[in-house]
Amino acid sequence: MKSAEKTLETPIMNQPVVKNPKIRLPRINWRGVIAIIGFFVAWHLSVKLGFPGFREIAAPYDVLHTFLTRYLDNPDYWASWVASFKRVLYGFLIAQLLGIPLGLLLGTRQTFNHLVYPVIEIMRPIPPLAWVPISILFWPTTESSIIFITFIGAFFIIVINVHDAVKSIKKEHIWLAQSLGASSGQIFRRIMIPSVIPSIAVGMTLGIAVTWNVVIAAEMISGDNGLGRLTWEGYVSHTVTVVIIGMVSIGLAGYLSTIVVDYLEKKMMPWRVAR
């Protein structure tokens, strides 16, 4: 008996529950470093040797040169960053602010669900970019129409995620809260909201990726600034270096947003981090 209990309990007792033993330096993935160097070498050679399709493409060195001399200290370039980030932020935030309550309502109120869900099911498959013409006609400014399209991109994702999450809340949790004397308001705040937080997080991860997709495309179509516009203007003016600078900037911007969203998710779910 004694030994059996020990084997059962010791692993948990020994687990560091709150403390983080020591901060380890991230190990460098050397294969990854080699792959990145290889990529640039291949790109450089393809351009220099004039492979088919590469005749019009700028070499990595030229891109870097253009960036350092004409863009790094160019306020217009950084204004493009700000413009695109603003649109993503607004579109994303409005989508969360409207989508989360709507998802909760759809999951908890049956009459509301029967009334509204069919409409959502019809609108959801329409790609955000198909909204561009209507959006331009409807909204007074280009800015608001781009934000609207960005919003559409994230909105349905978050609604569907939260709605599904409400439907899959464990009935035992609700029953137990009732047994322990919780009112329906308390059950909503203390049981349902925390139950759907993981799905809200999934919605945020997917949403931020989609908003970047959408904002870039919308800027190319109708914007007068932003990273998408920058890239498009590079193409129109036959400056391939600018196209590539635009592309890399968009990639970086998306990556930075993902880091922020990941950080927020960890803050939202302390119980997940601790696992």
Place this chain on the structure above:
Amino acid sequence: MGASDKMNMTAADTTGHQMAPRPVDGRLSIQHVGKIYDPEGARVVAVHSANIEIAPGDFVAIVGPSGCGKSTLMNIIAGFDNVTEGQVLLDGQPLATPNSPPRPGSDRVVVFQNGALFPWKTVLENVMYGPIVQRKMSSSEAEQRAMDLLAKCGGLDKVANSYPPQLSSGMQRRVEIVRALINEPKILLLDEPFRAMDTVSKTVMHQHLLEMYRVCHKTIVFITHDLEEAIYLADKVVVMTSRPGTIKSTINVNLPRPRTPDMMMGSEYLALKAQVIAGVHEEAKKAFERGEREHA
């Protein structure tokens, strides 16, 4: 040392300890209870004319093959489901009658088979939840009481600030029992709490449960399909038949307390086991044959 020391106490050192006095509250009467799902349509009779009398402080196990209506009966007692016939009384007060809606309450708290700790709350917050939402205690009182109970139940205070997914399933289940006990329920309802556990963990959990029962003497209704577990833990074993779920027999277990694992080798235990197995086997066979006919 400290934690595992405390936990090992349960098996060996209980002999010197006395049971806490029998409570005055917690008399449960299940009278002619019937439950029919979909009475206008398919008329699935889950429970039919069930009668069980449980004295305050009794440990009663309800056993039967799967689908015999054990969990339905438990949901009725807990107030998650209503009855269609008969009534359930707790200390003479009606809990469930055909005309009243189901009414859960903190006087009967359930520990579910799959575990229902809130994963977003720490162990301590889980235990404090009941008294806090009922405003029975201030949060510092609730914390004090929760820590006391956790410590008393095998050194669980060591993991008070952990989140449930960090614990073993055995520890999770014990925390759940503590979360129920802090509300001073009249009845503790355990719905196959050790179902998903391996034999060794189960044995350990039995000792923990018996120790908790010794310290906090409450009426316990324990649902299981494991006959040995039922006889080993309970004062009374109720055997149910399946479809419709009726009560086939009630067997009194007169094994002395504290119960120790070596009793499972004793002749008294084995005789009881033979008696219960005979009853359940017949039923299981019937259910099995019926299942085969239905799927033929």
